[in-house]
Amino acid sequence: MTTAALSAPSPVPALARRPGPAAAVANSFTLAWRSVLKIKTNPEDLFGLLLQPIMYLILFTYVFGGAIAGSTHKYLQLSLPGILVLSVVFATLGTGMMLSADVATGVFDRFRALPIVRWSPLAGAILGDMVRYVISVAITLGFGMILGFRIEASPLAAALGCLLILAFAVALCWMSALIGMLVKSAQGVQLWGFLIMFPLIFGSNILTPTKTMPGWLQAFVKVNPVTYLTEAERALLTGGAAATAVQRSLLWTLGIFVVFAPLAVAAYRRRT
Amino acid sequence: MNDAAYAIETHGLVKQFGKTTALAGVDLTARAGRVLGILGPNGAGKTTAVRILATLLRPDDGSATVCGYDVVRDAHQVRQLIGLTGQYASVDEGLSGTNNLIMVGRLLGLSRPEARRRAAELLGRFELTDAAGRPAKGYSGGMRRRLDLAASLVGRPRVLYLDEPTTGLDPHSRNEVWGMIRQLVADGTTVLLTTQYLEEADQLAHDIAVIDHGQVIATGTPDSLKAQAGRQVLEVTPASRADLGAVAELLESRLGAAASVNAESGEVSVQVEGGGALRDILRALDDRSIELTEFALRRPSLDEVFLALTGHRPEPETPAEAGKAGAAAAAAPARELDRSTR
Numbered sequence: 001m002t003t004a005a006l007s008a009p010s011p012v013p014a015l016a017r018r019p020g021p022a023a024a025v026a027n028s029f030t031l032a033w034r035s036v037l038k039i040k041t042n043p044e045d046l047f048g049l050l051l052q053p054i055m056y057l058i059l060f061t062y063v064f065g066g067a068i069a070g071s072t073h074k075y076l077q078l079s080l081p082g083i084l085v086l087s088v089v090f091a092t093l094g095t096g097m098m099l100s101a102d103v104a105t106g107v108f109d110r111f112r113a114l115p116i117v118r119w120s121p122l123a124g125a126i127l128g129d130m131v132r133y134v135i136s137v138a139i140t141l142g143f144g145m146i147l148g149f150r151i152e153a154s155p156l157a158a159a160l161g162c163l164l165i166l167a168f169a170v171a172l173c174w175m176s177a178l179i180g181m182l183v184k185s186a187q188g189v190q191l192w193g194f195l196i197m198f199p200l201i202f203g204s205n206i207l208t209p210t211k212t213m214p215g216w217l218q219a220f221v222k223v224n225p226v227t228y229l230t231e232a233e234r235a236l237l238t239g240g241a242a243a244t245a246v247q248r249s250l251l252w253t254l255g256i257f258v259v260f261a262p263l264a265v266a267a268y269r270r271r272t
Numbered sequence: 273m274n275d276a277a278y279a280i281e282t283h284g285l286v287k288q289f290g291k292t293t294a295l296a297g298v299d300l301t302a303r304a305g306r307v308l309g310i311l312g313p314n315g316a317g318k319t320t321a322v323r324i325l326a327t328l329l330r331p332d333d334g335s336a337t338v339c340g341y342d343v344v345r346d347a348h349q350v351r352q353l354i355g356l357t358g359q360y361a362s363v364d365e366g367l368s369g370t371n372n373l374i375m376v377g378r379l380l381g382l383s384r385p386e387a388r389r390r391a392a393e394l395l396g397r398f399e400l401t402d403a404a405g406r407p408a409k410g411y412s413g414g415m416r417r418r419l420d421l422a423a424s425l426v427g428r429p430r431v432l433y434l435d436e437p438t439t440g441l442d443p444h445s446r447n448e449v450w451g452m453i454r455q456l457v458a459d460g461t462t463v464l465l466t467t468q469y470l471e472e473a474d475q476l477a478h479d480i481a482v483i484d485h486g487q488v489i490a491t492g493t494p495d496s497l498k499a500q501a502g503r504q505v506l507e508v509t510p511a512s513r514a515d516l517g518a519v520a521e522l523l524e525s526r527l528g529a530a531a532s533v534n535a536e537s538g539e540v541s542v543q544v545e546g547g548g549a550l551r552d553i554l555r556a557l558d559d560r561s562i563e564l565t566e567f568a569l570r571r572p573s574l575d576e577v578f579l580a581l582t583g584h585r586p587e588p589e590t591p592a593e594a595g596k597a598g599a600a601a602a603a604a605p606a607r608e609l610d611r612s613t614r
Binding site for chain 2: 026033042114116
């Protein structure tokens with residue numbers, strides 16, 4: 001014992017009972033850094049993130065433009081706010097897919113055996129994904145402007161529009177996180193995600209005017225949060241009365257968050 | 273001061289998954305600064321025990337402490353003491369080796385430069401410096417395992433869990449991992465090692481607990497277990513099958529134990545007490561001009577340990593229930609026969 005003083009284990013020090021609030025923030029940001037780093041090191045992911053909005057813009061504008069609005073430019077002014085919503089809604093699927101992969105590969109086990117704040121992997125993933133949504137919004141707006149989209153409202157309104165859509169994405173990604181915790185594989189998340197997202201996206205006024213649809217579908221469109229968000233974005237980017245649509249979008253955002261965040265956290269606790 | 277002689281202690285650990293009993297009352301003790309090997313076939317409950325000790329699973333019953341801290345009540349403290357390397361290397365494939373380790377360092381509260389320094393140090397020690405900047409998804413199995421081990425050491429854990437650390441590794445990588453484990457133990461780390469390989473437990477562990485069907489069926493040092501498990505086996509293969517009978521007779525007379533003749537492989541095997549008689553046997557075989565193709569002394573294998581301790585061979589892929597059901601079914605007709613003769 002005396003000769004091996006250097007290698008003998010020192011007495012167990014007094015240990016903290018639980019991590020403090022500063023650790024909670026630090027842990028979450030470290031894990032957010034990780035998920036941003038993954039965007040950079042995964043070329044397919046980055047490619048998809050950049051190319052998807054461009055693909056949507058080109059396809060929808062030139063395929064539907066002439067038929068629906070008479071000219072592609074007119075249609076772009078109408079469709080771009082919707083495509084903004086669509087790109088971000090699909091981007092939220094990434095949250096669930098990543099979480100599901102983390103559980104499957106055992107990375108979460110590593111996190112959970114570390115003395116970190118229990119919910120920080122979830123918070124970190126969502127924080128990191130905000131970067132994805134910002135990229136998605138920036139690409140859609142930027143490329144849209146190259147194609148001829150013009151912001152007709154004030155810059156302040158446009159900035160509010162971007163914030164509103166990011167807030168919606170952050171709320172919706174808790175639903176994605178919930179799916180990620182309930183479904184066993186990333187492919188499963190994609191399947192369930194699309195089954196839920198497709199009706200939300202296409203059963204809305206994003207691409208076509210509501211009045212061309214049958215009554216039952218109009219009823220669905222009128223309660224669909226995507227519809228309100230799209231209306232709000234149109235008003236904030238291209239002018240018009242925004243107040244009601246923004247209010248309803250915010251209510252929906254809050255509602256989605258209040259329902260799905262606790263569910264996702266509960267599912268996460270159960271799974272981990 | 274929490275200076276317990278045992279770094280790990282469990283009492284009556286029970287864990288069930290639905291109808292499957294993974295652990296049926298497991299008592300384990302690991303001495304501080306030593307290696308406790310948990311030996312058992314697939315599905316014996318080794319991983320479940322490790323997951324409970326790593327605070328990843330709650331036991332249904334019983335208790336476990338690490339350095340005196342309860343794994344359920346004081347989970348956060350336990351996490352500050354342990355490192356975990358799973359059977360399936362849990363590195364983040366999307367990140368480079370360096371970033372994997374920096375991430376763990378930052379999560380453990382190291383500053384950015386400290387985390388960077390510790391990452392470089394560990395990558396060097398695990399011979400991963402050349403691959404440090406590449407995403408881990410391009411690593412070979414051995415490299416991944418080493419990175420996983422490095423990640424579990426970032427926080428200089430006092431207690432390290434290694435869940436089948438060499439399963440699926442080639443002999444070279446396995447030897448490297450063994451070398452690293454020995455170094456860690458020399459530095460004072462307590463190691464809990466699960467393995468399916470008797471040889472691995474024999475090489476590394478100071479104490480061994482053998483688990484089967486969720487229960488500890490034997491504990492002791494490697495030597496004491498091998499003594500329980502049976503003696504060494506001498507295997508002799510004559511060049512000509514015609515000599516099989518003569519060889520068997522000779523071995524039986526010299527060693528005083530029954531020899532078994534495998535006509536198919538042309539091999540005679542017999543249990544050996546000590547090594548003294550071997551030279552006599554070789555000489556006697558030579559005197560009779562019996563040509564040999566093999567003359568080998570074999571240590572008892574895991575199979576034989578199990579056979580000796582449990583009376584059955586390990587059933588890697590069959591769940592516990594199937595084995596029991598089979599045994600019950602086999603016993604039933606015998607009982608009926610019993611009754612009819614009475």
